[in-house]
Amino acid sequence: MITADPHDLAGAYAADALTGEERETFLRHVADCPDCATETALQQEAAAWLALAAARTSPPGLRERVLAEAARTPQLPPTLPAQAGERRRRRSTPRLVHLALAASLAAAAALGGLAAWQHQEARQTRQEAASQAADFARLLAAPDTAFVKKDLSYGGSGTVAVSRRLNQAAYFCRGLTPLPADKIYQLWYVAPGNKVRSAGLLRAESTLQAVSLPPPDTAAALAVTVEPSTGSAKPTTDPLTTWLLPTA
Amino acid sequence: MAKRQAPGAGHIRTSETDRLLVSVAAGSQDAFARLYDAAAGPIYGIACRVLQDPARAEEVTQEVMLEVWQSAPRYRPESGHAMTWMMTIAHHRAVDSVRTLRRSAERERAVSQHESTLAFDDVVETVEALGEREQVRSCLKELTAELRQPVVLAYYQGLTHTEIAAALSLPLGTVKSRLRRALTRLRHCLGAPP
Numbered sequence: 001m002i003t004a005d006p007h008d009l010a011g012a013y014a015a016d017a018l019t020g021e022e023r024e025t026f027l028r029h030v031a032d033c034p035d036c037a038t039e040t041a042l043q044q045e046a047a048a049w050l051a052l053a054a055a056r057t058s059p060p061g062l063r064e065r066v067l068a069e070a071a072r073t074p075q076l077p078p079t080l081p082a083q084a085g086e087r088r089r090r091r092s093t094p095r096l097v098h099l100a101l102a103a104s105l106a107a108a109a110a111l112g113g114l115a116a117w118q119h120q121e122a123r124q125t126r127q128e129a130a131s132q133a134a135d136f137a138r139l140l141a142a143p144d145t146a147f148v149k150k151d152l153s154y155g156g157s158g159t160v161a162v163s164r165r166l167n168q169a170a171y172f173c174r175g176l177t178p179l180p181a182d183k184i185y186q187l188w189y190v191a192p193g194n195k196v197r198s199a200g201l202l203r204a205e206s207t208l209q210a211v212s213l214p215p216p217d218t219a220a221a222l223a224v225t226v227e228p229s230t231g232s233a234k235p236t237t238d239p240l241t242t243w244l245l246p247t248a
Numbered sequence: 249m250a251k252r253q254a255p256g257a258g259h260i261r262t263s264e265t266d267r268l269l270v271s272v273a274a275g276s277q278d279a280f281a282r283l284y285d286a287a288a289g290p291i292y293g294i295a296c297r298v299l300q301d302p303a304r305a306e307e308v309t310q311e312v313m314l315e316v317w318q319s320a321p322r323y324r325p326e327s328g329h330a331m332t333w334m335m336t337i338a339h340h341r342a343v344d345s346v347r348t349l350r351r352s353a354e355r356e357r358a359v360s361q362h363e364s365t366l367a368f369d370d371v372v373e374t375v376e377a378l379g380e381r382e383q384v385r386s387c388l389k390e391l392t393a394e395l396r397q398p399v400v401l402a403y404y405q406g407l408t409h410t411e412i413a414a415a416l417s418l419p420l421g422t423v424k425s426r427l428r429r430a431l432t433r434l435r436h437c438l439g440a441p442p
Contacts, residue, residue: 011428015402016343017409041328046435048335050403053384056293059306066310070280070317078321
């Protein structure tokens with residue numbers, strides 16, 4: 001239920017006074033309203049004080065249990081910055097920004113309560129665009145950069161660019177098949193000994209996409225799987241495709 | 249507070265907990281232990297208050313701390329304070345949990361029947377019981393009753409704005425705008441969380 005002034009819902013949202021459906025409606029609105037995202041973040045700051053004021057001594061033994069559980073629980077991969085090609089266009093076409101924000105907000109709704117941050121994060125990525133573009137330029141110009149291309153059985157093609165000298169890599173794909181909203185492509189580095197680590201998440205957003213990957217280090221291959229929309233700590237499905245990376 | 253910049257402005261003062269959360273994002277279990285010491289009390293406290301059930305609140309605290317550990321790599325200090333980020337997760341989980349319990353126990357109707365009589369006393373009691381942060385209590389007290397009631401009912405008792413409207417016999421739109429005004433005034437009174 002959106003009132004005449006949707007800004008008013010920022011308070012109800014920050015205090016978790018909205019029902020699930022209203023939250024989603026509000027988040028869709030925020031996706032198109034940067035001011036609302038800022039307002040929501042401020043309202044959440046005030047709400048956080050109310051939690052701090054209610055502090056109590058936590059139960060004995062809980063600390064050890066939580067630390068032990070964390071020690072055996074892998075962390076989620078950081079969300080990769082949006083695609084570079086997308087970013088360049090964002091400056092001239094704000095609508096694309098909104099679409100990207102809508103996507104990040106939808107992901108936030110799934111996580112719960114993190115909308116404002118995801119939104120700010122998306123704004124941040126825009127500012128990082130320039131340095132990202134410089135990274136790509138350096139990789140593409142490096143003398144040892146190798147390109148490994150594969151046609152993808154699930155549509156389009158994917159190319160990995162890797163420079164061992166720079167310890168830098170990027171992934172380019174064309175015509176990636178979009179997935180349902182609750183799924184996402186996730187890239188993985190596979191190092192000798194079958195050690196797998198996340199190389200980031202990949203949304204099908206435009207015909208041609210470029211993603212900066214984390215440093216490959218000893219990775220011998222790049223693989224892609226389909227995962228739940230928030231990404232996984234370890235692959236939960238079989239790889240769709242694997243690219244063997246040239247060694248130094 | 250005029251000196252504070254809006255999130256995203258890129259000039260937010262980094263607090264100790266922000267730095268800890270960044271270290272946690274890099275996988276530091278030592279930083280996570282220290283973050284636990286800073287955050288577990290408020291998380292457990294708000295869960296207790298919303299759920300009114302220490303055992304369930306303990307479970308929620310454990311779930312929230314684990315979510316903090318897992319999601320830390322997605323935290324951006326430029327976007328807001330770690331404490332706000334963690335409290336947002338905690339409160340959302342606690343409210344989710346209490347609403348599920350209320351639904352499954354079919355207590356929702358019973359709750360709303362009692363609200364109109366309980367609401368006012370509860371608000372006063374709840375505010376008085378906030379021992380940990382004198383500053384927050386005094387800022388809450390500075391609010392007029394009409395702003396204080398909705399925010400206390402929403403935040404500390406996990407009521408939806410519809411339930412609050414029913415409890416206070418107010419139009420829905422009034423509840424929404426009062427929630428926002430109450431939080432705005434609190435923030436002006438308190439600034440950003442540590």
